[in-house]
Amino acid sequence: MEFNLAPQMADQTVYEGEGGGYYTWSTSVAPFLAQANLAAGKLVLQPFGFALPHYADSKKIGYVLQGCCVVGMISPDSTAEKVVKVTKGDAIPVELGAVSWWYNDGDSDVVIVFLGETSDSNTAGPFNYYFLAGALGMLGGFSADFLAGGFGISVSESKTLFKSQNATVITKLKEKPNITNPANNNRKDLVFNLENALPPVTSKNGGALVSATAENFPLLSRVNLSGNLVKLEPGSMLTPGYTADSSYEIGYVVSGSARIQIVGLNGQLALDDKLEAGHVFVLPKFFVGSLIADTEGMEFVSTVTSSEPKLLRLAGVESVWKALSPSVLQASLNLSSEDTDIFKDKIVETAAIILSKKH
Structure with missing residues (x-):
């Protein structure tokens, strides 16, 4: 499609x-x-x-x-x-x-x-x-x-x-x-208040991500949906991730702006655009998406079409790269053993939300 x-x-x-x-x-x-x-x-x-x-x-x-x-x-x-x-x-x-x-x-x-x-x-x-x-x-x-x-x-x-x-x-x-x-x-x-809930993902000076799922809000199991609130500080990034359970994510930008990139089949860039307050955007199932907030930061809410979504990150401490054995990682990226070790160490240091190097 x-x-x-x-x-x-x-x-x-x-x-x-x-x-x-x-x-x-x-x-x-x-x-x-x-x-x-x-x-x-x-x-x-x-x-x-x-x-x-x-x-x-x-x-x-x-x-x-x-x-x-x-x-x-x-x-x-x-x-x-x-x-x-x-x-x-x-x-x-x-x-x-x-x-x-x-x-x-x-x-x-x-x-x-x-x-x-x-x-x-x-x-x-x-x-x-x-x-x-x-x-x-x-x-x-x-x-x-x-x-x-x-x-x-x-x-x-x-x-x-x-x-x-x-x-x-x-x-x-x-x-x-x-x-x-x-x-x-x-x-x-x-009701589930996303503003006052304890964020499962936080990053010093980077932002926060709060999720409401069937695990912490049972009513969601009846509608088979889940919700998110993401706050990104100026220049911070929501690292590349995708839904691994065939669910879609639809988001609404509450305030601020950001650059969004989405990559789809065959590694093709499906979207490279600017998100602004009032925009609705969609992350298709299995596509990989990432955001970098502009100078005023950004806040958005989103709904995922699963009450217990499986959201996987390709970067950050939860990255699937971290789970791969060093030899498989080395062969996949055609790296030296030394570069492979450096890459693994760098992954461990970063969260799902990171502050841009230039900030």
């Missing part, structure tokens, strides 16, 4: 109006998303903005980039609603078919980016949403007599009940509902 991997900004406005907006990446500008069954969307909620209850034919992780809001979630295997307050740094998985709503009860805008997998979607491309209420509501498509019979109400009542909400995706509430102080006991089940 041939990929056009050029990073892209969101190009489609699904909704924008009173209460907020929702934006996506179309397959026309980002065909690699459809090829890999991936999608991305960005939700912006203004104060009192309320994203109407909906479900989707996809699974994803929402990353809270700014502000805080209240989220209601009903799992496909439960009839109980769980309500949780999410804030900057939180990652909240959304299961396939789960019903959710999102409400900004704060005084500033909320920004949430969703990155996920769409192999179960009815159509390739952006996430497909099915709304329970509003002008796009699924029940609004039924005739009044069907609704009356299904809900045990009169035909006239059904016309009023399912036609009174004219909003489509987002509406702005006139007053705060009584859901602004949800109990925190749902957080451990629904």
Whole structure:
């Protein structure tokens, strides 16, 4: 499969109006998303903005980039609603078919980016949403007599009940509902904060990498996804690595910029480009990718299409080169025994994130 991997900004406005907006990446500008069954969307909620209850034919992780809001979630295997307050740094998985709503009860805008997998979607491309209420509501498509019979109400009542909400995706509430102080006991089940978690990978003056997997966040095993937060200091590098379990990685640049290189089949350079804030990018399965942050540094979040991803590094202390015996390493690279020893020693000294020599 041939990929056009050029990073892209969101190009489609699904909704924008009173209460907020929702934006996506179309397959026309980002065909690699459809090829890999991936999608991305960005939700912006203004104060009192309320994203109407909906479900989707996809699974994803929402990353809270700014502000805080209240989220209601009903799992496909439960009839109980769980309500949780999410804030900057939180990652909240959304299961396939789960019903959710999102409400900004704060005084500033909320920004949430969703990155996920769409192999179960009815159509390739952006996430497909099915709304329970509003002008796009699924029940609004039924005739009044069907609704009356299904809900045990009169035909006239059904016309009023399912036609009174004219909003489509987002509406702005006139007053705060009584859901602004949800109990925190749902957080451990629904939310993983990437900002406050202990980074498994750190580098002095280089940056940090935090991962949420099924091992430290069990809910991810249900959506078969995992999440990452990577922070690179100015000039630091995320060393070359790849997914060894046929999973894809889709990332969103939160801030800063970096140079990205991706190498694919036959050692061919598949991408050499600049990543900037707002860009979505993809690392195809088994391709090798690496980043070098620019002078202002860089931060990105990413979703991997596996709950227990196998990410292997070709450089750094976890490099597969380190595992090779000296004789195999020497023969593979056509090195002298002395150069082979030096190379092995250098690998041991470096981490997955390293500071550029010029810094």
